Structures are given as C-alpha cells and as structure tokens.
Amino acid sequence: MSDSGKSRVRFAPSPTGFLHVGSARTFIFNWLFARHTGGTMVLRLDDTDVERNTDASVESIFEGLKWLGLDWQEEYKQSERLALHREMAQRIFEKGMAYRDFTPAGKDEGERDRSAGPWLFEATMRGLSREESDRRAAAGEPFALRFRVPREGGEEIKFSDAVYGEQSKATADIEDFALLRSDGMPTYHMASCADDVDMRISHIIRGQDHLPNTFKHVLIFRALDASRLGYEIRFAHLPLLVAPDGAKLSKRKHGPVVSVTTYRDAGFLRQAFINFLCLLGWSPKDDREVMSLDELTQAFTLENINRANAVINFKEAAASPEETFDPKAVWLNSQYIHAMPVEELAERLLGTVRAGGYDVSLEKMKQIAPLIRERMRLLADVLTVADFFFRKELAPYDAALLVPQKGDAAMANKVLEKAREVLARTEFAHDPLDQALRAAAQELGVKAGQMFTPIRVAVTGRTASPGLFETLAVLGREVTLERIERGLGKLS
RNA sequence: GGCGCUAUCGUCUAGGGGUUAGGACGGAAGAUUCUCAAUCUUCAAACCCGGGUUCGAUUCCCGGUAGCGCUACCA
Numbered sequence: 041m042s043d044s045g046k047s048r049v050r051f052a053p054s055p056t057g058f059l060h061v062g063s064a065r066t067f068i069f070n071w072l073f074a075r076h077t078g079g080t081m082v083l084r085l086d087d088t089d090v091e092r093n094t095d096a097s098v099e100s101i102f103e104g105l106k107w108l109g110l111d112w113q114e115e116y117k118q119s120e121r122l123a124l125h126r127e128m129a130q131r132i133f134e135k136g137m138a139y140r141d142f143t144p145a146g147k148d149e150g151e152r153d154r155s156a157g158p159w160l161f162e163a164t165m166r167g168l169s170r171e172e173s174d175r176r177a178a179a180g181e182p183f184a185l186r187f188r189v190p191r192e193g194g195e196e197i198k199f200s201d202a203v204y205g206e207q208s209k210a211t212a213d214i215e216d217f218a219l220l221r222s223d224g225m226p227t228y229h230m231a232s233c234a235d236d237v238d239m240r241i242s243h244i245i246r247g248q249d250h251l252p253n254t255f256k257h258v259l260i261f262r263a264l265d266a267s268r269l270g271y272e273i274r275f276a277h278l279p280l281l282v283a284p285d286g287a288k289l290s291k292r293k294h295g296p297v298v299s300v301t302t303y304r305d306a307g308f309l310r311q312a313f314i315n316f317l318c319l320l321g322w323s324p325k326d327d328r329e330v331m332s333l334d335e336l337t338q339a340f341t342l343e344n345i346n347r348a349n350a351v352i353n354f355k356e357a358a359a360s361p362e363e364t365f366d367p368k369a370v371w372l373n374s375q376y377i378h379a380m381p382v383e384e385l386a387e388r389l390l391g392t393v394r395a396g397g398y399d400v401s402l403e404k405m406k407q408i409a410p411l412i413r414e415r416m417r418l419l420a421d422v423l424t425v426a427d428f429f430f431r432k433e434l435a436p437y438d439a440a441l442l443v444p445q446k447g448d449a450a451m452a453n454k455v456l457e458k459a460r461e462v463l464a465r466t467e468f469a470h471d472p473l474d475q476a477l478r479a480a481a482q483e484l485g486v487k488a489g490q491m492f493t494p495i496r497v498a499v500t501g502r503t504a505s506p507g508l509f510e511t512l513a514v515l516g517r518e519v520t521l522e523r524i525e526r527g528l529g530k531l532s
Numbered sequence: 533g534g535c536g537c538u539a540u541c542g543u544c545u546a547g548g549g550g551u552u553a554g555g556a557c558g559g560a561a562g563a564u565u566c567u568c569a570a571u572c573u574u575c576a577a578a579c580c581c582g583g584g585u586u587c588g589a590u591u592c593c594c595g596g597u598a599g600c601g602c603u604a605c606c607a
Contacts, residue, residue, distance in 0.1 A: 054607045089606055145605050161603090184605045204537070213535050213603095221605035228607045252536055252602040279538080279600095286599060316544095319556090323545055327555045346538095346545080349600060353543045353557090368544065368557045378570075414570040425569090477566090492566040504568035 047079030047242045051112070052232065054086045055097035059104030060298045061352060062247065062281040062289055065317040069278060070245050071110045072318070072340040081112040082239060087119045088231045104300035109310050116239070118231050125226035128234040129185055129219045132263045138219055140173045140183040141165040145222050161215040185220035187259060197255045202276035202342040204248075209255045217256050229253065233260040240269060245342070248277040248349075276342045279321045280349045289352070297354045297364055306361045307392065307419030309380075312373040316366070320350040330375050362417060374417040382409045389422045396423045398430035407514045411506035426506075429514065434501035434523060439530040441497045444490035451486060452494040453531045458484055459495050460524050468517050473509040498527030 051067040053059065074081040083105075087093045118125075132138045142165055166188065177183060190211050198208040219230040226234070236244060236257075254275055266273060283289055289298045296302040303313050315331055323346070324331065324339040331339070358364040377385065386405040393400050400408075412426045428434060442452040458480050466476040481491035492508050499520055505511055512520050 052607090056607075086607065092606070141605085143605095186605090207536085209535070215603075218605045223605080225605085227605065232607085247601095248537070249601055250607090253607090255536095277537090282600075284543085288600080319544060321544090325546070327546075329544090329556055348538050350545090351543060366543080366557085371557055374570095412569090415568065474566095487566090489566050496567065502568090506568080508566055 047074060047077040048082060048240055049074050049079060049243050049245055050082040050084050050236070050239065050241050052084040052086045052246070053101055054089060054092075054228075055094060055101060056089065056092040057097055057291065058100040059300045060289060060291070061300060061303075061317065062298075063101075064104060064108060064300050064313075065281060065320060066245065066247060066278060067105065068108070068110065068314055068317055069322070069340075069345075071112075072337055073243065073245060073276075073342065075337045076340045079242070080114065081110075082114045082116065082241070083112040084116045084235060084239075085118060086228065086232060087117060088122075088125075088226055088228060090119075090225065100301065104304075107300065107304045107310060108314065110314075114239075116235070118226075118235060121231075121235060121238075122226065124238060125231045125234045126220065126224065128237075128264060129226060129230050132187070132219065132260070133185060135263065136188070137263045138185050138187050139166055139168065139216075140177060141186045141216075141218075142168075142176055142181050142183045144182075145184070163216050166216060182222040184218045184222045186216045186218055187256070187263070189214045189216050189259065197258050199254060199258050199275060201251070201254075202243075202274060203279075203345045204251065204277055204347060207251070207254070209252075214255055214259070219260075229256050229260060233257050233264065236273065237261065237264050237266050237269065241273060242271065243274045243276060243342075245276045246278065248280050251277045276345065279346055281320055281352050282349045284351055284353055284355075286349075286351070294354070295356055297356065303365070303369075306365070307421065308365075308369070308373050309376045309419070312376040313369070315376075316369040316372050319368070320352060321346050330372065361420065370417050377416050377419070378414055380413070382406060382413065385409045385413060388419060392419050392422055393430060396430075398427075400430050404429070404514075411510050411514065415506065428500040428502070428505075434526070437497065437501040441503055442494045442527055442531060444486070444493040447486070447490050449531055451490065453528065454484060455486065455491055455494045456498060456524050456528050456531070459491075460521060460528070463512075463517065463520055463524070468513050468520075470509045470513055473512055477509075494527065495524065499523045 049070045051063075051070045053063050053067075071081055073079070085098065085101075087098075129138065133140075163186075165183075165186070195211045196208045197211060197214065198206065200206055217229060218227045220226055235241075254277075261273060281289060283294050287293065291298055300313075304310075311333065314333065315336070318331070318336055318340075319329065322340070322344055325344055328335070328339075353366040353368070355364055362370055380388075383406060386402060386409040389409060390400070390402060390405050393405070408426055408429050412422060415425050416422060439449075442456070443449055444451060444455070459477070462476050462480045463473075466472050477491055477495070478488055481488050484491070493503070496505055496508050496511075497503060499515060500511065
C-alpha cells in the first residue's frame with residue numbers, strides 16, 4: 041500500500057463461465073482486505089478474450105456476486121479500455137523493450153509438446169532490425185507484439201509475495217511473451233498490468249496459479265515505469281481451492297458443486313457460505329470458526345493466509361443435496377440457521393416453501409419455524425422436514441410405522457381411538473395436550489412413547505418429527521383428527 | 533521436459549527445537565429425551581521419506597518422493 045493513500049484492490053474475473061467457488065473466495069479475500077485496511081474495491085471484467093467471453097457468463101458472475109452481498113466501489117470492463125492497453129504496449133515498443141513478431145499465429149498453440157525440450161519458444165523475430173520491422177508492418181503484414189525479456193547478464197527477476205515470501209526467477213527461464221495479439225487485442229498480461237497501473241492498484245490479490253506469471257508482470261511494470269506511481273505494487277497469491285482428488289476445480293469434471301449459485305439454490309445462507317470459504321486457506325490463528333463478517337474483517341490479514349492448496353470436500357455423486365457439499369459448510373450453515381431470529385427465518389423459508397409448490401402464510405410459517413429450526417441444516421430442508429405442515433394430504437406412508445415399540449397393531453389402534461376421543465375435547469396448546477395425552481397413556485396402560493408414536497406417524501406420516509405437542513398445536517384440531525381417522529383406516 | 537509452489541488427524545487448520553502435537557467438521561460411544569434434531573461428555577484419528585545440524589527434531593538445512601501450478605497471439 042502506498043504510504044500516502046489507502047489500499048486499492050481489484051477482483052478481475054474473466055467472463056468465460058459462471059462464478060465458481062474459487063473465484064468467490066478470491067473476491068471475498070479482496071473485499072475483506074479492502075475493508076480491513078479501509079481501502080477501495082474495484083471490480084474489473086477481464087474480457088480481452090473475445091473468443092471465449094459470453095454475456096451469459098457476465099450475468100452469472102454478477103448473479104453470484106449479488107448473492108454474496110459484498111459491494112465494490114468502482115467497476116470497469118477491459119474491453120472498453122483497449123486504447124489504453126495498446127498505447128501502453130506501444131510505449132514499451134518505442135523503448136525497444138518489445139518487438140514485432142511476424143510469425144503466423146499457430147492454430148495449435150495450446151497443444152505444443154512441452155516434453156520435448158527445455159525451451160519452448162524460438163525468438164526468431166527478436167533480432168529483426170527496426171527498419172525491416174517497420175517496413176513489414178507498413179506493408180500490412182500482421183504481427184504480435186512480444187516483450188523482449190532481457191537476456192544479458194543472467195538477471196534474476198524478484199518480487200516479494202505477502203503469502204509466499206521472496207520470489208525470484210532467472211530471466212533465462214522467462215520466454216518472450218506476447219503483449220498484443222496479431223489482431224491488435226491485448227493479451228491478459230498486457231491488459232491486466234496496464235490497468236493495474238492505471239487504476240493505481242496497490243495490492244494484487246489473486247490465485248496462486250498466477251504466481252509464475254507475476255515475473256512477467258514485474259517486467260511489464262518495470263517497462264511501464266510503474267515505480268513512478270510512488271509506491272510498490274504488492275502481491276498476495278492465494279492457495280488454490282481443489283477438488284477432493286486434488287485436481288483443479290472444473291465444471292466439466294465436478295459438476296455444479298463448484299458454482300456459487302448451486303450453494304444459493306440449495307439453501308445456504310450467504311454468511312455461512314462466506315464464512316466457510318474464508319476458512320479455506322486462511323485462519324484467524326485462534327480457535328474461532330463461526331465468524332461474522334465484521335469479525336472476519338477485523339481478523340483478516342494477508343499474513344494469516346496459508347500456502348498449501350485447500351481441498352473443498354464435496355461429493356460428486358451423493359444421495360441428498362446435503363451430502364453433496366463439504367460437511368463443514370453444511371454444519372456452518374446449520375449454525376447460522378439456528379442463530380437466526382424466527383421471524384427472519386420464517387420470511388426466508390416462505391420463498392423456499394412456495395417454490396416447492398406449497399402455499400403457506402407468513403403467520404403460519406412463524407409458528408412452524410421455531411419447531412424446525414434446529415432440525416434444518418440447509419434452507420431447502422424445510423421441504424423434507426416440515427412438509428406435513430403444508431400438505432393437505434399426507435404423503436403415503438407404511439401402516440406398519442404406526443405400530444409403537446414393543447407394541448402391535450392392536451395397540452396402535454387402541455391408542456389412536458383414545459387419542460381421537462381425548463383430542464376432540466382438549467385445548468390445542470402445548471401444556472394441555474401434554475397432560476391429556478400422558479393421562480390417556482396411563483389410562484390405557486401404555487408407555488408415553490407408545491402413546492405418542494402412533495399419533496406422530498398418523499399426523500406427520502413419519503417417525504421423526506418436531507415435538508409432538510407443539511406440532512399438534514400448530515396443526516390444529518381439525519387436521520389432527522382427520523389424520524388420526526385416516527391412520528385408523530390404515531390399520532383396519 | 534523446464535521453471536516454480538506446497539507437504540500436521542479422512543477434511544479444514546493451530547503450533548513449533550524439548551508439548552499428553554491443540555481446535556473444528558465428519559466418525560464412534562454415552563447422557564438427555566415422546567421420535568428426530570439440538571445440546572453436553574468421552575473416544576479413535578496426523579507431523580510424507582532419507583540424510584544433516586543439534587544434547588534433542590514434527591519444527592531449521594539439504595536431498596528424495598508426491599501433489600499442484602505455470603510453461604498459448606487463454607485468463
């Protein structure tokens with residue numbers, strides 16, 4: 041950071057796909073750093089790859105960012121700044137630090153066999169005279185502009201990374217990389233560095249996959265006289281988020297679990313999701329795990345970032361959505377749900393329930409929420425944990441479930457008949473129900489549990505449910521009696 | 533192939549020349565209880581390998597191995 045000013049950081053996604061969890065974490069770390077240091081967050085779309093960019097991707101990235109709910113102060117699109125990039129490239133060329141490469145663009149550039157030899161690129165055009173270069177350019181021959189990496193003196197390019205420490209690499213190991221493509225479009229390296237300088241970015245916080253690129257960037261910054269900015273651009277590279285098999289995350293390979301919107305749609309709370317991501321590759325160095333955004337902001341420093349890649353422990357083929365996600369993410373989410381005020385939870389659940397095809401009022405939801413809050417880990421769980429509150433008719437269930445432990449169908453029948461009678465005249469509130477049903481159990485000579493099980497199953501269609509009395513109280517007498525009647529029908 | 537980065541329980545991590553190597557998730561067991569959850573308690577579970585330095589290395593150094601990244605007119 042400059043001594044005079046505040047930090048300026050940027051998140052620079054390239055719109056070639058949806059926002060994936062790794063990018064989201066990079067964004068979050070940038071945001072936290074900006075907040076922690078009282079700096080500015082810049083969002084920059086690095087869209088210089090015309091071939092692969094899509095509008096759909098831009099939309100889905102914004103959709104993901106919007107869900108995260110973290111803001112930024114400035115927003116740019118690289119494609120609208122091409123003139124600047126070219127001008128800066130030209131400046132480097134004028135200084136003799138870049139040269140025109142008239143080699144026709146290879147079609148199979150990405151598939152060159154690297155295992156053959158130590159050196160990859162042949163700088164055939166590097167020695168071209170300026171006169172000939174100018175002549176061929178004037179004649180309209182297309183060319184790429186390449187950086188002329190210093191070859192004399194065996195220089196080491198150095199920089200200090202806030203996470204990985206002192207880095208250095210011999211110029212002999214850096215090839216002459218492209219600044220401008222033959223169609224005049226800047227490459228990522230050129231556009232990114234030009235913008236970082238122009239935007240007065242103070243800290244470049246990005247994925248560790250860029251660590252080797254940074255040497256090239258240092259070279260560009262030097263050619264651009266970035267030192268005139270009055271401060272040194274600092275780097276912080278983040279360990280990568282990888283799949284359980286250690287491989288880089290990809291949609292093709294790992295499916296929707298790598299997309300931010302998948303978490304949103306499955307019922308993650310943004311706070312929990314952010315919290316989870318922060319714990320991957322960063323630690324507050326004390327034993328805190330559940331941390332609010334404020335706590336994260338306060339605790340966040342670049343020094344506390346780890347160096348080893350972090351596995352995001354999802355399962356690709358899982359039976360339920362819950363099992364798909366990293367168990368820690370799910371657990372964190374449950375912590376946030378449990379801590380949420382019931383009114384708020386009820387409001388949030390409303391959308392999920394309605395999307396699930398049920399109709400329920402907010403009032404009703406407020407009654408239900410406290411009963412299911414501690415039984416939910418994801419918001420979407422409401423559909424499986426509380427469906428019987430919303431359904432007119434229960435989903436089909438096996439009559440055998442009505443039979444209590446150490447009992448038989450006759451006992452279930454006896455219990456339900458008794459319940460029908462008692463519940464017809466008992467006030468539908470927790471305590472009266474509690475007293476009446478326990479008394480009834482005693483009268484029948486069955487254990488409380490044996491009394492409750494048939495009722496629970498008849499009324500909810502399942503053996504696991506929220507507390508019976510509060511459930512009945514919410515359901516009401518009419519629905520309860522009707523369902524008990526149906527239960528009796530199943531037994532006969 | 534070249535260059536670089538990394539290496540503590542299954543996973544996320546703390547720690548650091550001498551520790552019973554700590555926490556969390558997940559797992560197991562128990563308590564509680566009308567079921568399920570929640571909650572609480574307990575248990576199992578790790579320093580990649582080999583040298584060196586040292587009185588003493590999991591920690592520092594070197595080597596190996598493994599993983600990952602970069603090696604494009606992708607980002």
